Amino acid sequence: MSNFVVVGGGAAGLEMVTRLASKFAGKANHSVILVEPSSHHLWKPRLHEIAAGTFDTELDAVAFRLHSACHGYQYVQGKMSGLNRAQKSIAVTSESAPEQTLHYDYLVMAVGAISNDFKTPGVSEHCLFLDSASQVEKAWEKMKQLLANGGSHRVSIVGAGATGVELAAEWAKVSHQLNRYQKGTALSITLIEAADRVLPASAQCMSEKVMKKLQKQGVNVRLNTRVQRAETDRIVTENEVIPADLQIWAAGIRCPDWLANLDGLETNRINQLKVLPTLQTTLDENVFVIGDSAECPQDDGTFVPPRAQAANQAAGHLAKQFGRLVKGKALKPFVFKDGGMVIALGHDYALMNDKVVLRGRYVRRLYDTIFRLHQQVIFGWFRVSALVVLKRVKSLLNPYYKGSWS
Numbered sequence: 001m002s003n004f005v006v007v008g009g010g011a012a013g014l015e016m017v018t019r020l021a022s023k024f025a026g027k028a029n030h031s032v033i034l035v036e037p038s039s040h041h042l043w044k045p046r047l048h049e050i051a052a053g054t055f056d057t058e059l060d061a062v063a064f065r066l067h068s069a070c071h072g073y074q075y076v077q078g079k080m081s082g083l084n085r086a087q088k089s090i091a092v093t094s095e096s097a098p099e100q101t102l103h104y105d106y107l108v109m110a111v112g113a114i115s116n117d118f119k120t121p122g123v124s125e126h127c128l129f130l131d132s133a134s135q136v137e138k139a140w141e142k143m144k145q146l147l148a149n150g151g152s153h154r155v156s157i158v159g160a161g162a163t164g165v166e167l168a169a170e171w172a173k174v175s176h177q178l179n180r181y182q183k184g185t186a187l188s189i190t191l192i193e194a195a196d197r198v199l200p201a202s203a204q205c206m207s208e209k210v211m212k213k214l215q216k217q218g219v220n221v222r223l224n225t226r227v228q229r230a231e232t233d234r235i236v237t238e239n240e241v242i243p244a245d246l247q248i249w250a251a252g253i254r255c256p257d258w259l260a261n262l263d264g265l266e267t268n269r270i271n272q273l274k275v276l277p278t279l280q281t282t283l284d285e286n287v288f289v290i291g292d293s294a295e296c297p298q299d300d301g302t303f304v305p306p307r308a309q310a311a312n313q314a315a316g317h318l319a320k321q322f323g324r325l326v327k328g329k330a331l332k333p334f335v336f337k338d339g340g341m342v343i344a345l346g347h348d349y350a351l352m353n354d355k356v357v358l359r360g361r362y363v364r365r366l367y368d369t370i371f372r373l374h375q376q377v378i379f380g381w382f383r384v385s386a387l388v389v390l391k392r393v394k395s396l397l398n399p400y401y402k403g404s405w406s
């Protein structure tokens with residue numbers, strides 16, 4: 001009998017418990033428990049679309065309680081707040097119940113990452129983040145208020161990585177569409193980046209193509225610009241003050257501080273837990289880490305990137321390895337297979353890696369396919385096919401931008 005406890009129900013954790021439950025739940029008294037503070041799962045790579053009012057969450061949010069009942073794992077709504085490796089237990093806190101202790105044989109940490117404000121003054125007070133459903137809902141509410149009465153509004157995004165670039169393009173598209181519903185309504189979008197190009201972690205030619213497209217969409221891109229502080233309604237850089245009615249911080253990632261004090265486990269400078277290629281923490285073979293909160297080495301000396309496909313692959317790999325582990329077999333190392341990166345710019349233009357440029361409705365389809373593959377793991381093909389049909393019908397009846405009618 002083994003007791004698997006998975007902490008975090010995001011891209012990695014939810015796939016992990018679904019796979020583990022179908023493998024083990026109810027068999028030979030194995031148990032699978034998910035610890036997650038939110039009541040619903042939303043796939044993070046689409047959060048910027050919620051902030052832009054272009055993603056309808058009604059059909060795609062996953063209620064953990066319902067999902068766990070259908071798939072045979074136990075869902076504990078709460079936050080992990082401590083680890084006792086000697087006793088193989090974790091502490092879980094929640095608003096509605098006293099602190100509880102959960103015992104594990106194998107612990108899988110999948111608590112993800114949050115934006116890194118690099119301790120820049122004023123950012124936590126004056127900027128919004130895109131790290132969770134509740135945060136993007138806030139951004140969307142603010143955006144709705146701004147646009148309710150028409151007119152022109154200034155928005156700033158700090159960080160021109162994939163998230164910042166996609167949000168800027170999405171807002172540019174919204175601004176363009178809004179003119180159809182309310183003449184004179186517009187967004188003036190400024191994207192601020194400290195590096196000398198957008199998408200600094202991607203190939204140079206990809207950055208160039210994306211930069212051209214953003215400029216064509218009317219986005220003001222400031223490169224080589226370091227933010228000094230954020231204030232009410234403005235971002236202060238070395239050279240200028242950029243006024244903004246809404247400010248989003250999407251620069252870099254780090255893991256929460258509590259991971260750095262987790263019963264002596266090794267972490268790096270951004271609080272990721274260090275793991276071996278088997279995804280076991282360097283100091284404890286019964287504690288595993290997958291997704292953005294892991295620093296996992298690769299053969300070429302680099303680390304597995306903090307991306308959704310890496311999180312999904314790690315979950316699939318580890319679920320298989322647990323099958324081997326309970327049979328007493330050795331664990332195989334996790335090898336990340338990079339399927340490339342898709343940067344969608346406003347739903348009708350996307351770049352895949354640095355070569356393939358996609359235009360028109362195929363972009364939306366491709367983006368949806370990646371998302372549906374994630375859903376396929378957590379629901380199965382039948383339910384996903386039904387969702388696709390329902391969503392298609394709903395989108396025929398509703399406008400592109402939700403704010404125009406709600």
Ligand SMILES: Cc1cc2nc3c(=O)[nH]c(=O)nc-3n(C[C@H](O)[C@H](O)[C@H](O)COP(=O)(O)OP(=O)(O)OC[C@H]3O[C@@H](n4cnc5c(N)ncnc54)[C@H](O)[C@@H]3O)c2cc1C
Nearest residue numbers: 008010011012044045079080111112291292306307308311
């Ligand atoms: C706006 C945005 C757009 C993105 N776009 C892309 C993209 O286009 N392509 C791509 O590959 N990647 C993209 N990413 C990155 C991608 O979403 C992450 O790499 C991926 O979600 C990581 O999965 P994860 O399971 O490690 O973490 P997450 O998906 O973040 O899940 C972590 C979970 O842990 C839970 N949790 C946190 N603390 C605790 C605690 N104390 N106890 C219990 N549970 C806890 C959280 O509630 C959350 O549900 C994007 C990210 C953002 C924010």
